[in-house]
Amino acid sequence: MNEFLFIVVPYVCLTTFVVGHVWRYRYDKFGWTTRSSQLYESRLLRIGSPLFHFGMLGVVGGHVIGLLVPQSWTNAVGISEHTYHVVAVAGGLLAGVAALVGMVILIYRRRTVGPVFSATTRMDKVMYAFLAIVITLGMWNTIAGSIMTIGGEYNYREGVSVWYRSFLAFQPDASLMAQAPLGFQLHALFAFGLFALWPFTRLVHVFSAPVGYLTRPYIVYRTRDEQLGSHRPRRGWDRISP
């Protein structure tokens, strides 16, 4: 069972994530967009979206450090267990709360603002469900696990993180995950579920974060030849209801 949950499922999700993005990029560039809803409503978006996104960027950054940097490395540069813990919990809490509050505003806006709600696809709803579960579980793990230490202290850097790196190295060790508290297990599983959904939602916009804007010349010139003529790529599967 553990093998299935912490080896098979994650790999299936990861494969879907990678193959899905390649497929979508090739066949549905036209559907690859944030599908901004600011035209309909901007008062709530102005608060919710930056809160959510800046929070989320912090959360992502935190995960990269927490999951990918082994404990031995931070120890080696002289960061004590305790210092790391305090910084991680404080930063995680800050980013997490921002993301959570932002998300609540965004979901509230999606549901209550008429035009935004009618522009919400089924996939948007599924995505928000997963996103909400993952973020809430993540916050729970931080608060319950690291601050209130409900059910004993758990150092994820000796469990989940090691499993995650073993997973990425294609030598997965499911037992590490099996020993983790339920909150962590669920958080990881739902997160992989979200990854599997990712390429089929608007979340693809994350991969086109426009960092190139900082360096490219302002005005882009292109010749006529580069175009494809009258050929239009087929529409994406995430049809926008008319």
Next chain:
Amino acid sequence: MRVMAQMAMVMNLDKCIGCHTCSVTCKQAWTNRTGTEYIWFNNVETRPGLGYPRTYEDQEKWKGGWELNKRGRLVLKGGGRFKKLFTIFSNPKLPSIGEYYEPWTYDYSTLTDAPAQEHTPVARPKSLISGKDMKIEWSANWDDDLGGSTATAHRDPMLKKIADKVKFEFEQTFMFYLPRICEHCLNPSCAASCPSGAIYKRVEDGIVLVDQDKCRGWRMCVSGCPYKKIYFNHKTGKAEKCTFCFPRIEVGLPTVCSETCVGRLRYIGLMLYDADKVLAAAATEDDHGLYEAQREVFLDPFDPDVMREAEKAGIARDWIEAAQRSPIYALINTYKVALPLHPEYRTMPMVWYIPPLSPVVDVVQETGEDAEDKGNLFAAIDALRIPIEYLAELFTAGDVGPVDAVLKKLAAMRCYMRDINMGRDPNGAIPAAVGMSEEEMYDMYRLLAIAKYDERYVIPAAHAEQAHSLEELATECSVSAYGGGQQDLFGEGSGAPTPIAVENFQMLQERQTADTLASPADKDKRVNLLNWDGKGSPAGLFPPKKTDS
């Protein structure tokens, strides 16, 4: 010198009757899809008025276009690259749908499905955004013909600048129509604001387009364009804009708005310009100098140096010739009667306008004086400060000098031609008063008043050799190439369906509109039975008689 060619347009505002045909035909052609209901690539505004979207010209509010920073360098008014990325999660300067208008339809089925009843059923307006019942409170053209302007016009950003002088009393008003499309700017701030680099300017003809596959819906371009001519399609989540009808332009046809214009007031042609000078011109310090600065960027297509450089830059011979015949060049540089719309936005717009003389003529007429008399018109131009200052706010960043000069030329033309039309001796002093020769004045009159289709639209077709990689040309492995004679079996109409493409459009069009048989050479051998009414025997019904055997 780096010569580039730009497709440009001039509109003669005196002739616009505000019929909105251009807007409607454009909409039918380009924005009749869901998500684009509120989008008008071409819109016609009554001025003074708020415009569409409302008060778009107030750049202190919307922050579109470019400005000079303290060190005199050209920067985006809405903020540089870092600021754009920092505020990407919620664009602080995006007009809401209410600023354009909430599009609607009517619930027509209540009319057709209504049972017999005492009261006439009513079709309620339904929002195309939320699907709910709505109250119609604004539209793309709410203040048409100054309707309701006593309540709204004081918010016109251009009127505000000269505001204290204007009372919106019926007897004192003036009005004219301003049709607007994307300006296809030489220095487009929409493209500069696009984080993905999806908006590009075509090297060949300067048309500014949005690559729908590269646009990621960051909606920064909408704020970047000071003319608000980029629109966000709220269904596809991508930006869309006027395309200058590039598929038509490529085959030598004018844009849909021009083709259908009732007043025949639009001109299309090429301008050659020096791309190396654009930024310096856009960074001209004094707003009033921008009109002249932009004219300096244009190149004289008759100058041998320019022609040589143009050919070096890969501009084909027939394009250079088209640039020489360009009505745009004549109106902007030879007669100097066309002015740019809001040069102070520093985007170097390429749709120019001949300002309307009608506010002046109307006033003279109302006083009962002769409105075709040079003295009367010139005096009125000098006296009517408010309409002229208003025009100057639109076309020369507030500098009344050039507007005065243009209006006087138009007035002079009116008086000069009156003499000719009445069979009197033309008065050479009239053109001389505005610094033109009689011949020039007459030529200008011809271009403005009676120019035919192919003089108003001088559009060289795109070159097929450039388009060789276009998909339609993949007909290279035709049936006959395999030795099959299929295509020759039943004449030119048979074989695989011929795709309509840039390369064969003209040929197909000629065939479809010609009233002779496709190949006149063998006319006597063929007849179109579909056109035959059964009477008599038209030539070609039977094979030609053998005369000798």
